[in-house]
Amino acid sequence: MKKILITGADGQLGFELQRSLPAGFECLATDKDALDITDAQAVNTYVDEHKPDVIINAAAYTAVDKAEEETELAIAINTTGAKNLAQAAKDKAIKLVQISTDFVFDGKACSPYTVDAITDPDGYYGKTKRDGDNLVVDILGDEALIIRTSWLYSSHGNNFVKTMLRFMLEREELGIIADQIGTPTWANSLANAVWKSIELDTTGFHHWSDAGVASWYDFAYAIMEEGVSLGLLDKEITINPITTADYPTPASRPCYSVLDKTVTWKALGLKSDHWRVALRKMMKELKAK
Template sequence: MKILVTGKNGQLGSELQKTCPSNVELICFGSKELDISNAEQVNELLITHSPDIVINAAAYTAVDKAETDTDTAYAVNEQGAANLANACKNIDAKLIHISTDFVFDGTSTMPYTASDATNPLGVYGASKLAGEQAINEILGSQATIVRTAWVYSVFGNNFVKTMLRLMAEKEQLGIVGDQVGTPTWAAGLANMLWALVAKASSEQVLNTENTATILNWTDAGVASWYDFAVAIQELAIEQGLLTKSIPISAIPAASYPTPAKRPAFSVLNKAQTEEISGVKTVHWRTQLKEMLTELKLNQ
């Protein structure tokens, strides 16, 4: 089976390469080799390689910058998604597209399901939602959309690595305590995606409505950014990644204004994904410990 991955240099793209099953022929492209907003280039590469499944891990993810860089955000997140969907349709390939919790406004008090109403608060979320809608319209049941949140890994820049740096440099930290969600270790997300790939190749999912399947995936449990930061410090000290503990206080999001509004609550319901993929979510704290162990080994 041949799988083509976009966004190969990102956190998820890197983990997909690292965990690729031996029976998969993997072709990966970064933005330099494949600009997904360029329809001609997308068509040419997909026709040349003819993959069975495309995993789109490429995205414009600069949430605050997107508020002013709107055209680029939509070019990648909406038009890029549409370009991949059209090319997949032409070669009869399936598409697994990675989306985000930012399609929701965060006003729910219950974990979001795939069918809950979307209402993005900013350009990033709106552009990702537009990409989902384009894929659904073009590919229907040939597409699977996976919404995730708070992704981190040993690769690239992320909250965990930023916290480790700040905790080593600062005397104290104030971290937002009134935005609640669930961290996602990219390695765990990659593992679930490979399980979806195996399912897609071994069985025909009978989707009579011809709409894209929308799934949610994060680690298990719930945390605020403050909870996440406290756990990072505690586990990093255990691992010897930090030598001292500093005071961390919870602050309201209002006292740390950003150009883009963020959902106050973005916990996702993973039950359907667990059922379809056969993979169970693991608590975020357990996953964080695994990632920090890996980071320590790579030092």
């Protein structure tokens, strides 16, 4: 029975990893109260006591706008935390799966970012994640595994899908950004890719998101259509496309952050569902709840 340590277990990916745990694995699910990854001694003590075979670092500071002010906290979790886990993994010969983000890229591309594309994040969230990834590679070398993903959502926790459904029940009209392009990703899809990566002992940089591309406007419109179809919404409302300039935020977002999954699909022998297919599956779960 292999032991899997999951950090950030109370998050969307942590939830999906736990419910899709393969046979033959014991799950050590930790949140920030159970394991403070910013504390190197706490990490070493936990690893020494529980002796996991694999660590999945799904913990992250993801408040993109707040990271512009709470920089030290973002660094502590996204950069120092990743470093502490990587060092413990190296010292104890444990496999580490580091979960990363499309925000490590500059968002100025016009074609999907490959796994070896240059990282040049604009905001502090992306910078702290990029720096954490780099430290993992510095410490673990060729044994490092970093999986970047994008626009994550789940039936668990807070996310764009659930926020849109709430707004669509409360309002008659919404303005949604149409000039930021990426790919929505069901956290269940990512969890399955993580488990396959562990099974195959994959290493290096990899990308996983669902298939296809969308703007936030496209994503919101699809949520409305699926919501009405499933009876989660009683009617369609007006959704207006707006620009990034119409909705300024403290942190800038990538205008284009589509990830090229070719390398990962080949390595894992898996392909993602189209994001609309995945969205429908997740929203059926919401209805069942």
